[in-house]
Protein backbone atom coordinates (compact mmCIF):
# COMPACT_ATOMS: atom_id res chain seq x y z
CA UNK A 1 0.00 0.00 0.00
CA UNK A 2 2.74 2.42 0.99
CA UNK A 3 4.34 1.80 -2.38
CA UNK A 4 1.10 2.79 -4.12
CA UNK A 5 1.00 6.13 -2.32
CA UNK A 6 4.61 6.94 -3.16
CA UNK A 7 3.99 6.13 -6.80
CA UNK A 8 1.24 8.75 -6.86
CA UNK A 9 3.46 11.32 -5.24
CA UNK A 10 6.33 10.67 -7.58
CA UNK A 11 4.07 10.95 -10.59
CA UNK A 12 1.67 13.78 -9.72
CA UNK A 13 0.30 14.14 -13.23
CA UNK A 14 -0.88 10.57 -13.61
CA UNK A 15 -4.63 10.18 -13.46
CA UNK A 16 -6.41 8.57 -10.60
CA UNK A 17 -8.79 5.71 -11.11
CA UNK A 18 -12.57 5.77 -10.72
CA UNK A 19 -12.36 5.70 -6.99
CA UNK A 20 -9.11 7.57 -7.23
CA UNK A 21 -7.77 9.47 -4.35
CA UNK A 22 -10.65 8.63 -2.07
CA UNK A 23 -9.80 4.97 -2.36
CA UNK A 24 -6.17 5.68 -1.61
CA UNK A 25 -7.22 7.68 1.37
CA UNK A 26 -9.39 4.84 2.64
CA UNK A 27 -6.39 2.55 2.33
CA UNK A 28 -4.23 5.04 4.17
CA UNK A 29 -6.79 5.26 6.96
CA UNK A 30 -6.80 1.49 7.22
CA UNK A 31 -2.99 1.45 7.40
CA UNK A 32 -3.01 4.16 10.04
CA UNK A 33 -5.65 2.34 12.07
CA UNK A 34 -3.46 -0.74 12.11
CA UNK A 35 -0.57 1.44 13.28
CA UNK A 36 -2.69 3.04 16.03
CA UNK A 37 -3.22 -0.26 17.72
CA UNK A 38 0.54 -1.01 18.07
CA UNK A 39 0.71 2.59 19.49
CA UNK A 40 3.03 4.16 16.97
CA UNK A 41 3.86 7.85 17.74
CA UNK A 42 1.76 10.45 15.82
CA UNK A 43 -0.43 7.84 14.17
CA UNK A 44 -3.40 8.95 16.24
CA UNK A 45 -3.21 12.53 14.98
CA UNK A 46 -2.75 11.44 11.41
CA UNK A 47 -5.73 9.15 11.69
CA UNK A 48 -8.07 11.90 12.89
CA UNK A 49 -6.72 14.27 10.26
CA UNK A 50 -7.36 11.91 7.42
CA UNK A 51 -10.81 11.20 8.75
CA UNK A 52 -11.75 14.89 8.90
CA UNK A 53 -14.95 15.57 6.96
CA UNK A 54 -13.57 18.73 5.32
CA UNK A 55 -10.66 16.78 3.86
CA UNK A 56 -13.06 14.18 2.54
CA UNK A 57 -15.20 16.88 0.91
CA UNK A 58 -12.18 18.53 -0.60
CA UNK A 59 -11.07 15.29 -2.08
CA UNK A 60 -14.51 14.73 -3.59
CA UNK A 61 -14.27 18.11 -5.29
CA UNK A 62 -10.80 17.28 -6.50
CA UNK A 63 -12.04 14.04 -8.02
CA UNK A 64 -14.90 15.81 -9.77
CA UNK A 65 -12.47 18.27 -11.31
CA UNK A 66 -10.22 15.44 -12.40
CA UNK A 67 -13.15 13.77 -14.11
CA UNK A 68 -14.10 17.08 -15.74
CA UNK A 69 -10.58 17.50 -17.12
CA UNK A 70 -10.62 13.99 -18.47
CA UNK A 71 -13.95 14.33 -20.22
CA UNK A 72 -13.42 17.98 -21.37
CA UNK A 73 -17.21 18.53 -21.50
CA UNK A 74 -18.83 20.78 -24.06
CA UNK A 75 -22.10 22.59 -23.39
CA UNK A 76 -25.10 20.54 -24.50
CA UNK A 77 -26.88 23.73 -25.52
CA UNK A 78 -26.07 27.41 -25.70
CA UNK A 79 -29.44 28.78 -24.71
CA UNK A 80 -29.82 27.55 -21.15
CA UNK A 81 -31.08 30.89 -19.85
CA UNK A 82 -33.73 31.08 -22.60
CA UNK A 83 -34.76 27.56 -21.83
CA UNK A 84 -35.07 28.28 -18.14
CA UNK A 85 -37.25 31.27 -18.95
CA UNK A 86 -39.50 29.09 -21.09
CA UNK A 87 -39.69 26.58 -18.26
CA UNK A 88 -40.72 29.29 -15.82
CA UNK A 89 -43.52 30.38 -18.15
CA UNK A 90 -44.68 26.81 -18.66
CA UNK A 91 -44.71 26.03 -14.95
CA UNK A 92 -46.68 29.15 -14.24
CA UNK A 93 -49.31 28.19 -16.78
CA UNK A 94 -49.76 24.72 -15.27
CA UNK A 95 -53.26 24.50 -13.74
CA UNK A 96 -52.25 22.60 -10.58
CA UNK A 97 -48.56 21.96 -10.39
CA UNK A 98 -46.79 19.47 -8.16
CA UNK A 99 -44.50 20.37 -5.26
CA UNK A 100 -41.51 19.37 -7.41
CA UNK A 101 -42.54 21.78 -10.16
CA UNK A 102 -42.95 24.52 -7.58
CA UNK A 103 -39.49 23.89 -6.20
CA UNK A 104 -38.01 23.94 -9.70
CA UNK A 105 -39.80 27.23 -10.29
CA UNK A 106 -38.30 28.69 -7.12
CA UNK A 107 -34.83 27.48 -8.01
CA UNK A 108 -34.91 28.79 -11.56
CA UNK A 109 -36.08 32.19 -10.40
CA UNK A 110 -33.11 32.73 -8.13
CA UNK A 111 -30.91 35.51 -9.51
CA UNK A 112 -27.63 33.71 -8.98
CA UNK A 113 -28.89 30.68 -10.89
CA UNK A 114 -30.06 32.91 -13.73
CA UNK A 115 -26.67 34.64 -13.76
CA UNK A 116 -24.95 31.25 -13.85
CA UNK A 117 -27.04 30.13 -16.81
CA UNK A 118 -26.39 33.37 -18.62
CA UNK A 119 -22.63 32.99 -18.03
CA UNK A 120 -22.91 29.42 -19.25
CA UNK A 121 -24.55 30.63 -22.48
CA UNK A 122 -21.89 33.29 -23.01
CA UNK A 123 -19.19 30.63 -22.76
CA UNK A 124 -21.17 28.21 -24.90
CA UNK A 125 -21.65 30.81 -27.61
CA UNK A 126 -17.97 31.74 -27.44
CA UNK A 127 -19.12 35.34 -27.26
CA UNK A 128 -15.72 36.84 -26.49
CA UNK A 129 -16.05 40.43 -27.80
CA UNK A 130 -14.34 42.33 -29.24
CA UNK A 131 -12.90 40.52 -32.23
CA UNK A 132 -9.60 42.16 -32.94
CA UNK A 133 -8.39 42.54 -36.50
CA UNK A 134 -5.73 40.03 -37.50
CA UNK A 135 -2.15 41.23 -37.23
CA UNK A 136 -0.68 42.00 -40.64
CA UNK A 137 1.83 39.44 -41.81
CA UNK A 138 4.58 41.87 -42.63
CA UNK A 139 5.10 45.09 -40.79
CA UNK A 140 7.29 47.73 -42.42
CA UNK A 141 10.32 48.62 -40.31
CA UNK A 142 9.43 52.33 -40.09
CA UNK A 143 5.85 51.69 -38.97
CA UNK A 144 5.09 53.60 -35.78
CA UNK A 145 4.14 51.57 -32.77
CA UNK A 146 0.37 51.70 -32.63
CA UNK A 147 -2.01 50.58 -29.96
CA UNK A 148 -5.47 49.19 -30.49
CA UNK A 149 -7.79 50.33 -27.75
CA UNK A 150 -11.27 48.87 -27.41
CA UNK A 151 -13.68 50.48 -24.98
CA UNK A 152 -17.18 49.39 -24.05
CA UNK A 153 -19.21 52.60 -24.08
CA UNK A 154 -22.50 51.61 -22.45
CA UNK A 155 -24.11 54.91 -23.48
CA UNK A 156 -21.71 56.95 -21.36
CA UNK A 157 -19.54 59.61 -23.01
CA UNK A 158 -15.97 58.72 -23.82
CA UNK A 159 -14.60 61.30 -21.38
CA UNK A 160 -11.94 62.71 -23.69
CA UNK A 161 -11.67 65.69 -26.01
CA UNK A 162 -9.79 65.77 -29.30
CA UNK A 163 -8.00 68.45 -31.30
CA UNK A 164 -6.61 68.73 -34.81
CA UNK A 165 -3.13 69.85 -35.75
CA UNK A 166 -3.98 72.50 -38.31
CA UNK A 167 -0.76 71.97 -40.28
CA UNK A 168 -0.54 68.19 -40.44
CA UNK A 169 -4.28 67.52 -40.14
CA UNK A 170 -3.55 64.86 -37.53
CA UNK A 171 -6.06 64.25 -34.76
CA UNK A 172 -4.85 64.09 -31.18
CA UNK A 173 -6.42 63.43 -27.83
CA UNK A 174 -6.49 66.88 -26.27
CA UNK A 175 -7.41 65.87 -22.76
CA UNK A 176 -8.74 62.90 -20.86
CA UNK A 177 -11.43 63.77 -18.36
CA UNK A 178 -10.62 62.65 -14.86
CA UNK A 179 -12.78 59.70 -13.80
CA UNK A 180 -14.35 59.33 -17.27
CA UNK A 181 -14.42 56.17 -19.42
CA UNK A 182 -11.11 56.83 -21.19
CA UNK A 183 -9.39 57.72 -17.93
CA UNK A 184 -10.66 54.64 -16.14
CA UNK A 185 -9.43 52.42 -19.00
CA UNK A 186 -5.92 53.81 -18.51
CA UNK A 187 -5.33 53.23 -22.24
CA UNK A 188 -5.83 56.69 -23.73
CA UNK A 189 -3.74 59.70 -22.83
CA UNK A 190 -3.58 63.35 -23.75
CA UNK A 191 -1.19 63.64 -26.70
CA UNK A 192 -1.96 60.21 -28.20
CA UNK A 193 -2.48 60.50 -31.98
CA UNK A 194 -5.68 58.88 -33.20
CA UNK A 195 -5.16 57.02 -36.48
CA UNK A 196 -8.45 55.18 -36.83
CA UNK A 197 -11.82 55.06 -35.11
CA UNK A 198 -13.76 51.84 -35.68
CA UNK A 199 -11.60 51.15 -38.73
CA UNK A 200 -12.09 54.63 -40.28
CA UNK A 201 -8.86 56.53 -40.87
CA UNK A 202 -9.34 59.96 -39.25
CA UNK A 203 -6.35 61.91 -40.56
CA UNK A 204 -7.52 65.12 -42.21
CA UNK A 205 -11.01 64.90 -40.70
CA UNK A 206 -12.53 67.75 -38.75
CA UNK A 207 -12.79 66.97 -35.02
CA UNK A 208 -16.59 67.15 -35.33
CA UNK A 209 -16.53 64.42 -37.97
CA UNK A 210 -14.41 62.20 -35.75
CA UNK A 211 -16.86 62.74 -32.94
CA UNK A 212 -19.71 61.72 -35.25
CA UNK A 213 -17.93 58.49 -36.18
CA UNK A 214 -17.35 57.84 -32.53
CA UNK A 215 -20.91 58.70 -31.54
CA UNK A 216 -22.36 56.30 -34.14
CA UNK A 217 -20.76 53.29 -32.49
CA UNK A 218 -22.91 51.36 -30.07
CA UNK A 219 -21.43 49.12 -27.44
CA UNK A 220 -17.74 48.94 -28.19
CA UNK A 221 -15.57 51.53 -29.84
CA UNK A 222 -12.14 50.79 -31.25
CA UNK A 223 -9.30 53.29 -31.53
CA UNK A 224 -6.02 52.81 -33.29
CA UNK A 225 -3.64 55.27 -31.68
CA UNK A 226 0.01 56.16 -31.84
CA UNK A 227 0.78 56.63 -28.16
CA UNK A 228 2.52 59.81 -27.05
CA UNK A 229 6.18 59.01 -26.51
CA UNK A 230 6.81 60.99 -23.39
CA UNK A 231 3.85 61.42 -21.14
CA UNK A 232 4.26 64.50 -18.95
CA UNK A 233 4.65 63.71 -15.29
CA UNK A 234 2.09 65.62 -13.28
CA UNK A 235 2.53 66.29 -9.66
CA UNK A 236 -1.05 67.17 -8.84
CA UNK A 237 -1.61 68.81 -5.52
CA UNK A 238 -4.97 68.65 -3.86
CA UNK A 239 -6.81 71.89 -4.31
CA UNK A 240 -10.26 72.83 -3.10
CA UNK A 241 -11.88 76.11 -3.98
CA UNK A 242 -15.11 77.96 -3.33
CA UNK A 243 -16.62 79.48 -6.46
CA UNK A 244 -17.05 83.23 -6.20
CA UNK A 245 -19.34 83.47 -9.22
CA UNK A 246 -21.71 81.40 -11.35
CA UNK A 247 -20.45 79.61 -14.43
CA UNK A 248 -22.30 77.94 -17.25
CA UNK A 249 -20.28 76.12 -19.94
CA UNK A 250 -23.23 76.27 -22.33
CA UNK A 251 -22.97 80.05 -22.34
CA UNK A 252 -19.22 80.12 -22.73
CA UNK A 253 -18.22 80.30 -26.39
CA UNK A 254 -14.55 79.77 -25.56
CA UNK A 255 -14.81 76.41 -23.85
CA UNK A 256 -13.10 73.70 -25.96
CA UNK A 257 -16.02 71.32 -25.44
CA UNK A 258 -19.21 72.55 -23.76
CA UNK A 259 -20.41 69.01 -23.08
CA UNK A 260 -17.26 68.34 -21.09
CA UNK A 261 -17.79 71.53 -19.06
CA UNK A 262 -19.14 71.71 -15.55
CA UNK A 263 -21.52 74.40 -14.39
CA UNK A 264 -21.32 75.75 -10.87
CA UNK A 265 -22.95 78.35 -8.69
CA UNK A 266 -21.28 80.84 -6.44
CA UNK A 267 -20.58 79.30 -3.07
CA UNK A 268 -20.13 75.76 -4.49
CA UNK A 269 -17.04 73.98 -3.22
CA UNK A 270 -15.05 72.42 -6.05
CA UNK A 271 -12.26 69.90 -5.99
CA UNK A 272 -9.71 70.75 -8.68
CA UNK A 273 -8.49 67.37 -9.87
CA UNK A 274 -6.36 68.46 -12.81
CA UNK A 275 -4.48 71.67 -13.50
CA UNK A 276 -2.31 70.34 -16.32
CA UNK A 277 -3.82 72.80 -18.73
CA UNK A 278 -3.10 76.35 -17.66
CA UNK A 279 -6.41 77.52 -19.09
CA UNK A 280 -8.91 74.76 -18.46
CA UNK A 281 -8.93 72.91 -15.19
CA UNK A 282 -10.83 69.76 -14.40
CA UNK A 283 -12.97 69.81 -11.30
CA UNK A 284 -15.62 67.96 -9.36
CA UNK A 285 -18.37 69.53 -7.36
CA UNK A 286 -18.44 68.54 -3.69
CA UNK A 287 -19.92 66.56 -2.10
CA UNK A 288 -18.78 64.20 -4.87
CA UNK A 289 -21.97 63.39 -6.69
CA UNK A 290 -20.33 62.19 -9.88
CA UNK A 291 -17.18 60.23 -10.40
CA UNK A 292 -16.40 62.13 -13.59
CA UNK A 293 -14.85 65.60 -13.54
CA UNK A 294 -15.78 68.54 -15.78
CA UNK A 295 -13.92 71.42 -17.39
CA UNK A 296 -13.88 74.79 -15.69
CA UNK A 297 -11.93 77.92 -16.62
CA UNK A 298 -8.73 78.37 -14.64
CA UNK A 299 -8.13 81.42 -12.48
CA UNK A 300 -5.66 82.73 -15.02
CA UNK A 301 -8.10 82.37 -17.85
CA UNK A 302 -10.83 84.12 -15.95
CA UNK A 303 -8.59 86.89 -14.80
CA UNK A 304 -7.22 87.45 -18.24
CA UNK A 305 -10.40 87.27 -20.26
CA UNK A 306 -13.31 89.57 -20.49
CA UNK A 307 -15.70 88.52 -17.77
CA UNK A 308 -18.90 88.83 -19.74
CA UNK A 309 -17.82 85.81 -21.78
CA UNK A 310 -17.64 83.56 -18.80
CA UNK A 311 -20.35 84.48 -16.41
CA UNK A 312 -23.97 83.73 -16.92
CA UNK A 313 -24.60 86.68 -14.62
CA UNK A 314 -22.66 89.90 -14.84
CA UNK A 315 -19.92 90.23 -12.27
CA UNK A 316 -20.86 92.42 -9.33
CA UNK A 317 -18.01 94.49 -8.02
CA UNK A 318 -17.65 94.90 -4.31
CA UNK A 319 -18.92 97.87 -2.38
CA UNK A 320 -15.33 99.00 -2.05
CA UNK A 321 -15.14 99.45 -5.73
CA UNK A 322 -18.65 100.52 -6.46
CA UNK A 323 -21.42 101.65 -4.14
CA UNK A 324 -24.31 99.26 -3.74
CA UNK A 325 -27.17 101.56 -4.50
CA UNK A 326 -27.51 103.70 -7.55
CA UNK A 327 -27.19 107.45 -7.26
CA UNK A 328 -30.90 107.86 -7.83
CA UNK A 329 -31.74 105.45 -5.04
CA UNK A 330 -29.35 107.19 -2.69
CA UNK A 331 -30.77 110.61 -3.25
CA UNK A 332 -34.23 109.29 -2.74
CA UNK A 333 -33.39 107.54 0.48
CA UNK A 334 -31.49 110.49 1.85
CA UNK A 335 -34.40 112.76 1.16
CA UNK A 336 -36.75 110.50 3.06
CA UNK A 337 -34.26 110.13 5.84
CA UNK A 338 -33.91 113.83 6.44
CA UNK A 339 -37.65 114.37 6.41
CA UNK A 340 -38.19 111.62 8.91
CA UNK A 341 -35.44 112.57 11.28
CA UNK A 342 -37.07 115.93 11.48
CA UNK A 343 -40.47 114.44 12.16
CA UNK A 344 -39.50 111.72 14.57
CA UNK A 345 -36.38 112.79 16.37
CA UNK A 346 -38.09 112.75 19.72
CA UNK A 347 -39.58 109.37 19.19
CA UNK A 348 -36.21 107.87 18.32
CA UNK A 349 -34.52 109.38 21.32
CA UNK A 350 -37.06 108.01 23.72
CA UNK A 351 -37.13 104.66 21.99
CA UNK A 352 -33.45 104.08 22.62
CA UNK A 353 -34.16 102.64 26.05
CA UNK A 354 -36.91 100.29 24.92
CA UNK A 355 -34.57 98.38 22.73
CA UNK A 356 -31.81 98.07 25.25
CA UNK A 357 -32.65 94.60 26.28
CA UNK A 358 -31.44 93.14 29.54
CA UNK A 359 -32.43 90.05 31.48
CA UNK A 360 -31.35 89.31 35.03
CA UNK A 361 -28.79 92.08 34.91
CA UNK A 362 -27.23 90.62 31.74
CA UNK A 363 -27.12 93.26 29.06
CA UNK A 364 -27.60 92.33 25.46
CA UNK A 365 -25.13 94.67 23.86
CA UNK A 366 -25.46 95.95 20.32
CA UNK A 367 -29.23 96.14 20.15
CA UNK A 368 -29.49 99.87 20.76
CA UNK A 369 -31.72 101.85 18.50
CA UNK A 370 -29.17 104.47 17.39
CA UNK A 371 -26.62 101.83 16.56
CA UNK A 372 -29.11 99.95 14.40
CA UNK A 373 -30.40 103.05 12.70
CA UNK A 374 -26.86 104.14 12.02
CA UNK A 375 -26.15 100.80 10.38
CA UNK A 376 -29.32 100.88 8.33
CA UNK A 377 -28.59 104.41 7.23
CA UNK A 378 -25.04 103.62 6.26
CA UNK A 379 -26.29 100.63 4.31
CA UNK A 380 -28.68 102.70 2.27
CA UNK A 381 -26.20 105.46 1.56
CA UNK A 382 -22.63 105.38 0.36
CA UNK A 383 -20.84 102.91 2.59
CA UNK A 384 -17.68 104.31 4.07
CA UNK A 385 -16.91 101.70 6.71
CA UNK A 386 -16.11 98.81 4.46
CA UNK A 387 -13.57 100.84 2.63
CA UNK A 388 -11.46 101.14 5.71
CA UNK A 389 -11.80 97.49 6.62
CA UNK A 390 -11.10 96.32 3.14
CA UNK A 391 -7.44 95.58 2.87
CA UNK A 392 -5.99 93.59 0.01
CA UNK A 393 -7.49 90.29 1.20
CA UNK A 394 -10.99 91.57 0.57
CA UNK A 395 -10.12 93.10 -2.72
CA UNK A 396 -8.36 90.05 -4.03
CA UNK A 397 -11.02 87.60 -2.84
CA UNK A 398 -13.67 89.45 -4.76
CA UNK A 399 -11.56 89.78 -7.85
CA UNK A 400 -10.56 86.16 -7.79
CA UNK A 401 -13.09 83.76 -9.28
CA UNK A 402 -12.11 81.05 -6.83
CA UNK A 403 -11.21 81.19 -3.19
CA UNK A 404 -8.97 78.40 -2.00
CA UNK A 405 -10.55 76.58 0.92
CA UNK A 406 -9.49 73.88 3.36
CA UNK A 407 -11.42 71.65 5.71
CA UNK A 408 -11.18 73.09 9.18
CA UNK A 409 -12.21 71.63 12.47
CA UNK A 410 -11.95 73.93 15.45
CA UNK A 411 -9.63 72.59 18.12
CA UNK A 412 -11.40 72.47 21.50
CA UNK A 413 -8.71 74.77 22.90
CA UNK A 414 -9.16 77.38 20.15
CA UNK A 415 -11.46 80.32 20.74
CA UNK A 416 -14.98 79.89 19.37
CA UNK A 417 -15.74 81.06 15.85
CA UNK A 418 -17.51 84.39 15.49
CA UNK A 419 -21.11 84.03 14.35
CA UNK A 420 -22.07 86.74 11.86
CA UNK A 421 -25.73 87.11 10.94
CA UNK A 422 -26.66 88.84 7.70
CA UNK A 423 -30.05 89.66 6.31
CA UNK A 424 -32.29 92.27 4.76
CA UNK A 425 -33.42 94.97 7.16
CA UNK A 426 -36.61 93.85 8.89
CA UNK A 427 -36.26 90.15 8.10
CA UNK A 428 -35.62 89.31 11.76
CA UNK A 429 -31.84 89.23 12.16
CA UNK A 430 -31.90 91.05 15.50
CA UNK A 431 -34.87 89.12 16.78
CA UNK A 432 -33.06 85.84 16.14
CA UNK A 433 -29.79 87.12 17.57
CA UNK A 434 -31.53 88.35 20.71
CA UNK A 435 -33.37 85.07 21.16
CA UNK A 436 -30.17 83.07 20.72
CA UNK A 437 -28.32 85.10 23.32
CA UNK A 438 -31.24 84.90 25.72
CA UNK A 439 -31.25 81.11 25.37
CA UNK A 440 -27.91 81.01 27.16
CA UNK A 441 -26.19 84.32 27.93
CA UNK A 442 -23.30 82.41 29.50
CA UNK A 443 -22.47 80.96 26.09
CA UNK A 444 -23.63 83.59 23.60
CA UNK A 445 -22.89 87.29 23.71
CA UNK A 446 -22.95 90.31 21.43
CA UNK A 447 -20.05 92.70 20.90
CA UNK A 448 -20.31 96.01 22.75
CA UNK A 449 -20.32 98.82 20.14
CA UNK A 450 -18.34 102.08 20.34
CA UNK A 451 -19.95 105.48 20.11
CA UNK A 452 -18.94 109.10 20.29
CA UNK A 453 -22.26 110.16 21.75
CA UNK A 454 -22.35 111.20 25.41
CA UNK A 455 -23.46 108.54 27.89
CA UNK A 456 -26.85 108.90 29.50
CA UNK A 457 -27.12 108.92 33.26
CA UNK A 458 -27.82 105.22 33.68
CA UNK A 459 -25.40 103.99 31.03
CA UNK A 460 -22.09 102.41 31.92
CA UNK A 461 -19.05 102.51 29.69
CA UNK A 462 -18.39 99.03 28.33
CA UNK A 463 -21.95 97.82 29.00
CA UNK A 464 -24.30 99.54 26.55
CA UNK A 465 -21.47 101.15 24.59
CA UNK A 466 -17.79 101.92 24.78
CA UNK A 467 -18.03 105.73 25.01
CA UNK A 468 -15.07 107.30 23.25
CA UNK A 469 -14.00 110.69 22.01
CA UNK A 470 -14.25 111.46 18.34
CA UNK A 471 -10.48 111.58 18.16
CA UNK A 472 -10.11 108.07 19.55
CA UNK A 473 -12.87 106.86 17.24
CA UNK A 474 -11.20 108.43 14.20
CA UNK A 475 -7.94 106.88 15.22
CA UNK A 476 -9.56 103.45 15.38
CA UNK A 477 -11.07 104.00 11.93
CA UNK A 478 -7.67 104.99 10.63
CA UNK A 479 -6.14 101.82 12.05
CA UNK A 480 -8.83 99.55 10.62
CA UNK A 481 -10.10 98.58 14.05
CA UNK A 482 -13.78 98.55 13.10
CA UNK A 483 -15.67 95.72 11.48
CA UNK A 484 -18.15 98.38 10.41
CA UNK A 485 -19.06 101.85 11.53
CA UNK A 486 -21.22 104.78 10.52
CA UNK A 487 -22.70 108.07 11.57
CA UNK A 488 -26.13 108.81 12.92
CA UNK A 489 -27.34 112.25 13.95
CA UNK A 490 -23.81 113.59 14.18
CA UNK A 491 -22.52 110.73 16.35
CA UNK A 492 -20.33 107.87 15.26
CA UNK A 493 -21.18 104.25 16.03
CA UNK A 494 -19.16 101.18 15.27
CA UNK A 495 -18.40 97.56 16.16
CA UNK A 496 -14.72 97.03 16.78
CA UNK A 497 -12.61 93.94 16.29
CA UNK A 498 -11.49 94.27 19.91
CA UNK A 499 -15.08 94.11 21.17
CA UNK A 500 -15.63 90.86 19.31
CA UNK A 501 -12.27 89.56 20.46
CA UNK A 502 -13.09 90.34 24.11
CA UNK A 503 -16.13 88.09 23.92
CA UNK A 504 -14.22 85.31 22.19
CA UNK A 505 -11.33 85.53 24.64
CA UNK A 506 -13.80 85.16 27.48
CA UNK A 507 -14.57 81.73 26.02
CA UNK A 508 -17.98 82.75 24.70
CA UNK A 509 -19.50 82.66 21.24
CA UNK A 510 -19.70 86.19 19.90
CA UNK A 511 -22.85 86.74 17.82
CA UNK A 512 -22.93 89.89 15.71
CA UNK A 513 -25.19 91.11 12.95
CA UNK A 514 -23.40 92.92 10.20
CA UNK A 515 -24.25 94.66 6.99
CA UNK A 516 -23.48 92.40 4.02
CA UNK A 517 -20.68 94.60 2.75
CA UNK A 518 -18.79 94.06 6.00
CA UNK A 519 -18.68 90.32 5.42
CA UNK A 520 -15.03 90.27 4.39
CA UNK A 521 -14.07 92.17 7.52
CA UNK A 522 -15.15 89.23 9.69
CA UNK A 523 -13.77 86.50 7.43
CA UNK A 524 -10.32 86.68 8.98
CA UNK A 525 -7.83 84.28 10.49
CA UNK A 526 -8.51 85.80 13.90
CA UNK A 527 -12.31 85.83 13.98
CA UNK A 528 -12.91 82.86 11.64
CA UNK A 529 -16.50 84.00 11.15
CA UNK A 530 -19.24 81.56 10.32
CA UNK A 531 -21.65 83.57 8.20
CA UNK A 532 -25.34 82.79 8.51
CA UNK A 533 -27.74 84.40 6.09
CA UNK A 534 -31.29 85.01 7.30
CA UNK A 535 -33.53 84.65 4.29
CA UNK A 536 -37.14 85.82 4.10
CA UNK A 537 -39.77 83.20 3.27
CA UNK A 538 -41.86 83.69 0.10
CA UNK A 539 -43.93 86.90 0.13
CA UNK A 540 -47.19 85.22 1.11
CA UNK A 541 -45.61 83.46 4.09
CA UNK A 542 -43.89 86.69 5.06
CA UNK A 543 -47.28 88.39 5.21
CA UNK A 544 -48.88 85.56 7.16
CA UNK A 545 -46.13 85.17 9.76
CA UNK A 546 -45.68 88.92 10.43
CA UNK A 547 -49.36 89.74 10.96
CA UNK A 548 -48.86 90.57 14.63
CA UNK A 549 -45.28 91.87 14.37
CA UNK A 550 -44.02 95.42 14.29
CA UNK A 551 -41.21 96.98 12.34
CA UNK A 552 -39.00 99.94 13.14
CA UNK A 553 -38.15 101.90 10.04
CA UNK A 554 -35.99 104.94 9.57
CA UNK A 555 -38.84 107.07 10.72
CA UNK A 556 -41.38 104.95 12.61
CA UNK A 557 -40.89 103.06 15.81
CA UNK A 558 -42.76 99.78 16.09
CA UNK A 559 -45.52 100.16 13.53
CA UNK A 560 -47.31 97.17 12.01
CA UNK A 561 -45.74 95.75 8.84
CA UNK A 562 -47.14 97.07 5.57
CA UNK A 563 -47.15 95.35 2.22
CA UNK A 564 -44.45 97.68 0.94
CA UNK A 565 -42.20 96.56 3.85
CA UNK A 566 -42.49 92.98 2.70
CA UNK A 567 -41.70 93.94 -0.87
CA UNK A 568 -38.71 95.95 0.33
CA UNK A 569 -37.45 92.99 2.38
CA UNK A 570 -37.83 90.70 -0.61
CA UNK A 571 -36.09 93.08 -2.97
CA UNK A 572 -33.27 93.78 -0.56
CA UNK A 573 -32.82 90.05 0.10
CA UNK A 574 -32.59 89.42 -3.62
CA UNK A 575 -29.84 92.03 -3.96
CA UNK A 576 -27.90 90.64 -0.99
CA UNK A 577 -28.10 87.11 -2.36
CA UNK A 578 -26.96 88.15 -5.82
CA UNK A 579 -23.85 89.79 -4.40
CA UNK A 580 -22.91 87.87 -1.29
CA UNK A 581 -24.26 84.33 -1.64
CA UNK A 582 -20.75 82.93 -2.03
CA UNK A 583 -19.83 83.98 1.50
CA UNK A 584 -22.74 82.31 3.25
CA UNK A 585 -21.81 79.26 5.27
CA UNK A 586 -25.42 78.60 6.14
CA UNK A 587 -28.86 79.87 5.17
CA UNK A 588 -31.89 79.97 7.46
CA UNK A 589 -35.33 80.85 6.15
CA UNK A 590 -37.01 82.88 8.89
CA UNK A 591 -40.55 81.69 8.54
CA UNK A 592 -41.76 80.43 11.93
CA UNK A 593 -39.73 82.28 14.52
CA UNK A 594 -39.36 79.40 16.96
CA UNK A 595 -38.30 77.05 14.21
CA UNK A 596 -35.78 79.52 12.78
CA UNK A 597 -34.33 80.05 16.24
CA UNK A 598 -33.79 76.31 16.69
CA UNK A 599 -32.18 76.11 13.27
CA UNK A 600 -29.87 78.93 14.29
CA UNK A 601 -28.87 77.14 17.48
CA UNK A 602 -28.10 73.95 15.53
CA UNK A 603 -26.10 75.83 12.91
CA UNK A 604 -24.05 77.62 15.56
CA UNK A 605 -23.23 74.32 17.26
CA UNK A 606 -22.21 72.78 13.93
CA UNK A 607 -20.00 75.76 13.17
CA UNK A 608 -18.07 75.21 16.38
CA UNK A 609 -17.97 71.42 16.52
CA UNK A 610 -18.01 70.07 12.98
CA UNK A 611 -15.48 70.39 10.14
CA UNK A 612 -16.20 73.22 7.73
CA UNK A 613 -14.69 74.64 4.55
CA UNK A 614 -12.83 77.84 5.40
CA UNK A 615 -10.52 80.10 3.36
CA UNK A 616 -7.05 78.57 3.14
CA UNK A 617 -5.56 81.92 4.15
CA UNK A 618 -6.93 81.41 7.65
CA UNK A 619 -4.77 78.33 8.02
CA UNK A 620 -1.90 79.19 5.66
CA UNK A 621 -1.64 82.98 5.58
CA UNK A 622 0.19 82.95 2.24
CA UNK A 623 -2.34 80.84 0.29
CA UNK A 624 -3.58 82.60 -2.82
CA UNK A 625 -4.68 81.21 -6.16
Ligand SMILES: Nc1ncnc2c1ncn2[C@@H]1O[C@H](COP(=O)(O)OP(=O)(O)OP(=O)(O)O)[C@@H](O)[C@H]1O
Pocket residue numbers: 372376423424425426427428429430431432545546549550551552590591592593594596
Ligand atom coordinates in the same frame (compact mmCIF):
# COMPACT_ATOMS: atom_id res chain seq x y z
N1 LIG B 1 -40.33 84.74 11.97
C1 LIG B 1 -40.93 85.83 12.41
N2 LIG B 1 -42.25 85.82 12.59
C2 LIG B 1 -42.88 86.92 13.02
N3 LIG B 1 -42.28 88.07 13.33
C3 LIG B 1 -40.95 88.14 13.19
C4 LIG B 1 -40.22 87.03 12.72
N4 LIG B 1 -38.91 87.38 12.67
C5 LIG B 1 -38.85 88.65 13.08
N5 LIG B 1 -40.05 89.11 13.40
C6 LIG B 1 -40.40 90.44 13.87
O1 LIG B 1 -40.11 91.33 12.81
C7 LIG B 1 -39.69 92.58 13.34
C8 LIG B 1 -38.37 92.98 12.69
O2 LIG B 1 -37.38 92.08 13.15
P1 LIG B 1 -35.92 92.58 13.54
O3 LIG B 1 -36.00 93.79 14.39
O4 LIG B 1 -35.19 91.44 14.08
O5 LIG B 1 -35.41 93.00 12.12
P2 LIG B 1 -33.94 93.13 11.60
O6 LIG B 1 -33.76 92.12 10.54
O7 LIG B 1 -32.99 93.09 12.72
O8 LIG B 1 -33.96 94.54 10.91
P3 LIG B 1 -33.15 95.86 11.32
O9 LIG B 1 -31.72 95.50 11.20
O10 LIG B 1 -33.60 96.83 10.33
O11 LIG B 1 -33.54 96.20 12.71
C9 LIG B 1 -39.57 92.39 14.84
O12 LIG B 1 -40.72 92.94 15.45
C10 LIG B 1 -39.55 90.92 15.02
O13 LIG B 1 -40.09 90.52 16.25
